[in-house]
Amino acid sequence: MSLVGAAFVARVGTAEVAGVGLASVAAFAVLCFAIGALRGAKTLVAQALGAGRPEDADRYLGVAILFALGWGVTTVVLAQALAPLLALLASDHAQGHHAATYLRIRTLAAPLVLVTVAIRETRWAEGDAQTPMRATIAGNLANVLGDVALIVGLGWGVTGAAIASVLGSAVECGVLAGALWPRVKRARWRPAYARAIWQQGAPTGVQFLLEVGAFFALSLVVARMGAADGAAHQLVLQLTHVSFLPAHALAEAASVLVGQAIGAGRFDLVRPVARRAFLLGGIYTAACTVVFLLFADPLAQLLGAHEGAVHAATRALIQMSALFLVADAANVIARGLLRGVGDAVYPAVVGVITSWVVTPPLAAVLGLGLGWGVRGGWLGLTIEIVVGAAILSHRLLTERWRAAAVTTRARTLAVGEAAAAAG
16 A cells, blocks of 8 residues: 555655655554554464364454554554654655655554454464455555545545555455454453463564664655655665565465464474475565566656656665565564564564664665765665574574473463363
8 A cells, every 4th residue: 555655646746755655654663563462363373273272263353453443542642643743854844744644644544454453363373364365455456546536636645645545444444354243243351362462462563663663763864865865765665565575475374384383282393384485485585686686777667756866766776675685585484483483572682683783873874974875774774684584594493492482382272271261
């Protein structure tokens, strides 16, 4: 949705697309803790199913939905308070105005987005990738139609893009919740299950929050480099996010499979799942690397950067992103596997340290200090990704996750057994 909105807004103006891109990062920043924490439900449901306790899935689902609603309302309030500050942090008044406008409107969908995440994580853990996929397709179609009607048809620009995103989120949540309505309406608060989700998901939530904070710091540094660099940064960022979704899907699938294996006590299945996930991710991202290197110019034009400084910077960043695609796949897949076995703290610590120590400082020194512009910031991002991938892959392949897996499995079984004993 963010890529489509940015592409439509790019045809309106440079300040507009730079503002939308900055606000998109800010919108995710205020949502990311809750999204990361809700991923704990996926691990717990997968392990419960592997252990032969399918009745626990509904209990985790209900608690996750109530968590999502509470966090969603809090996010809406927080975003409205942060919007004026975001406007002050931009490189110029126009970019800041557009960023604040987009943030205020788009984050109104926060409760819908988080409920979608809660249901989706549970369904993935249960092996259902089809229902969330259909809901996402419906939401993206609604978003595209909204962009066409509101930006192209009515000329609402940034406001239209934000409203279209809210519409897309509402459709996605409605389709997904409607498909599971008999289960959704039975949602109730269960303290033991809530504690389990919190214990499993909070480290990932903190990791997401601090990593996105570091990335937001990078975006603020880039915003100080001028509208052209800011626009290119946001356009290529959205391109890499979308092109990378299959690698994220592999990570999610591998996470569910190893979670079910751990729940069943089959620790020996983790390594073969990991090998296959790494292989598939490497093949896919190697193909993306070739495409990005050979077709950087037409891809830049497709994103709406047709000429001038924006086009040159966008083309250069597309070529630079090819340097880290394969490593990024290894990074993401290793994280998913480690979370699936229950080892959530270690990848959180590694992710936070590498994101803050490497990327924002190098962006400031190389980009602003030495005058390399946005290319300096993306060089720091490349180093961060490669280092993180090496550390997490080593942790996974040397099986130093086993102690955390034993602890998480025991906690999952204990919660289910206590609930059964209580009737």
